[in-house]
Amino acid sequence: MEKSRDQVQKKPLRLIAAACNGMGIGKDGKVPWCLPREFQYFLDSITRVSRPGKLNLLIWGKVCWFSNPELFPLSNVLHVVVSTKLTTTPDHAHFVTSDFESAVNLASERPLADLIETVWVIGGRQMYEEGMKHPWCDLVYLTDIMADFDCDVFFPELDRKLFVLQNRFPDVACDIQEENGIKYKFQVFKKEVDNV
Ligand SMILES: NC(=O)c1ccc[n+]([C@@H]2O[C@H](COP(=O)([O-])OP(=O)(O)OC[C@H]3O[C@@H](n4cnc5c(N)ncnc54)[C@H](OP(=O)(O)O)[C@@H]3O)[C@@H](O)[C@H]2O)c1
Structure with missing residues (x-):
């Protein structure tokens, strides 16, 4: 039986990524830079909940999942890995789904x-592409790594008429950061519903 709209609990869905000049995000299954404070910002963002007992749902493409073993376990989160080929849930993950929409739906169904407060899309490219088109997507956290790196995976084009860069945002430093000689800035883009 089809679910009526009021049976579905809509959740905020957010993307989080860091992209260098040219919008590169990865190379050979890894992130091509080492910025521990930027990584900590990522961890703080995805694990933040408003009160004890609440959880965030993290949506991972398969390559991202298997290339980040150091991330487990994380507090306050459940992990869903999206893959057409995996038949069992990978170690340390909580769910596997064969498509993006089924992963999102976990957050809104019994x-x-x-329990779930926010859905975070962790990458890679196709997950971001589907995430930014999703009607629940309200924010894109996109750190601008102000340097050149050789990449083989790129962040998809962000519609800057729809997603507007915020001058200030809670819990997000607005000045330019520097680590290991690399400058970067945290950015949050908010979907302007009037522009949809
Ligand atoms: N800089 C950043 O912020 C950042 C963030 C995330 C990732 N990265 C980098 O990005 C790279 C990984 O991204 P990626 O795009 O190559 O790979 P990915 O999205 O992590 O994984 C690709 C795999 O995930 C599954 N998948 C993806 N979209 C799907 C869909 N819509 N439906 C069903 N299955 C789907 C497929 O697995 P099956 O083949 O099993 O179907 C696909 O082969 C790495 O280098 C990583 O370090 C960087």
Whole structure:
């Protein structure tokens, strides 16, 4: 039976990524820079919940999942890995789904609906592409790494009429950061519903 709209608990869905000049995000299955404070900002963002007991749902493409073993376990999160080929849930993950929409739906259906606060799309490219088109997507956290790196995966084009860069945003430093000689700035783009 089809679910009526009021049976579905809509959740905020957010993308989080860091991209260098040319919008590169990865090379050979890894992130091509080492910026520990930027990484900590990523961890703080995805694990932040408003009160104890709440959880965030993290959506991972398969390559991202298997290239980040150091990330487990994380507090306050459940992990869903998206893959057409995996038949069992990978170690340390909580769910596997064969498409993006099924991963998102986990957050709005029983038994998780009352627990999940925010859905975070962690990458890679196709996950970001589907995430930014999703009607629940309200924010894109995109750190601008102000340097050149050789990349083989790129962040998809962000519609800057729809997603507007915020001058200030809670919990996000607005000045230019520097680590290991690399400058970068945290950026948050907010979907302007009037521009949809
Ligand atoms: N800089 C950053 O912020 C950042 C963030 C995330 C990732 N990265 C980098 O990006 C690279 C990984 O990204 P990627 O795009 O190559 O790979 P990915 O999205 O992590 O994984 C690709 C795999 O995920 C599954 N998948 C992806 N989209 C799917 C969909 N819509 N439906 C079903 N399955 C889907 C497929 O697995 P099957 O083949 O099993 O179907 C696909 O082969 C790495 O280098 C990583 O370090 C960087």
